[in-house]
Amino acid sequence: MKVTYRKFLTARDLAETLASELADRIRSAERNNSPLTLALSGGNTPTLLFSVLADKHLTSVNWHFIHFFWVDERCVPPDDPESNYGMTERLLLGGIDIPRENIHRIWGENDPKAEAARYSEEIMRYTRQRNSLPVFDIVILGMGEDGHTASIFPGNLELLQSENICDMAIHPISGQKRVTLTGKVINNADEIIFLVTGKDKAGIVSEVIGKRVENLKFPAAHIISAEGKTSWLLDEEAGNLLE
Numbered sequence: 001m002k003v004t005y006r007k008f009l010t011a012r013d014l015a016e017t018l019a020s021e022l023a024d025r026i027r028s029a030e031r032n033n034s035p036l037t038l039a040l041s042g043g044n045t046p047t048l049l050f051s052v053l054a055d056k057h058l059t060s061v062n063w064h065f066i067h068f069f070w071v072d073e074r075c076v077p078p079d080d081p082e083s084n085y086g087m088t089e090r091l092l093l094g095g096i097d098i099p100r101e102n103i104h105r106i107w108g109e110n111d112p113k114a115e116a117a118r119y120s121e122e123i124m125r126y127t128r129q130r131n132s133l134p135v136f137d138i139v140i141l142g143m144g145e146d147g148h149t150a151s152i153f154p155g156n157l158e159l160l161q162s163e164n165i166c167d168m169a170i171h172p173i174s175g176q177k178r179v180t181l182t183g184k185v186i187n188n189a190d191e192i193i194f195l196v197t198g199k200d201k202a203g204i205v206s207e208v209i210g211k212r213v214e215n216l217k218f219p220a221a222h223i224i225s226a227e228g229k230t231s232w233l234l235d236e237e238a239g240n241l242l243e
């Protein structure tokens with residue numbers, strides 16, 4: 001259960017490095033004729049990564065060799081400004097040559113519980129399994145200032161142990177319903193990459209990375225790939241309280 005931490009001078013340096021590494025992974029998937037399965041998070045942090053991928057890697061990779069999934073989705077229609085899929089479509093997917101069947105969005109417009117079941121089946125159809133759970137090649141996560149990740153919020157730690165692949169969650173402040181991957185599925189990934197930037201995240205980063213065991217009240221402290229790699233990619237601002 002290898003955990004590494006990398007600090008970058010700026011969020012752009014981080015996004016450019018990760019975009020380049022993801023492009024290498026897609027090229028390797030093409031050489032191996034085995035498409036990559038990548039689960040994306042939403043929110044603000046990954047927007048820079050998506051823009052860099054669309055601007056700098058538009059033609060440098062064969063996008064037929066990646067399948068995009070989502071870690072979580074707000075229960076809104078895809079054209080809603082809140083939609084994680086909608087944001088990714090605008091910044092990345094709409095500008096690249098990728099078969100639509102390689103894009104596995106969560107139907108935010110659906111009933112959340114019905115969608116959690118439907119999406120679980122879709123994931124099982126398009127991923128390999130280990131320990132009877134789906135295995136994503138890569139899961140990209142963010143972390144909120146409250147230590148949530150995906151849509152697993154403090155006070156909802158049972159989602160870390162759920163036997164379901166996806167479950168419904170409720171944002172503790174807005175009450176917004178979400179569909180989210182559960183903790184066991186995230187930890188079953190071959191590679192987990194946390195992207196955390198900005199000075200507002202420095203405190204929670206030092207709590208979760210610096211004192212993980214004492215801070216298991218934070219969902220992100222429970223996320224670590226069981227059999228693969230976990231890396232935290234931080235900019236200087238988010239990592240400035242770490243020794």
Ligand code: 6PG
Nearest residue numbers: 041042043044045142143144150
């Ligand atoms: C979401 C994300 C969520 C996000 C964190 C961090 O649907 O909002 O999946 O888990 O990663 O809330 O969000 P920011 O990147 O906007 O700080």
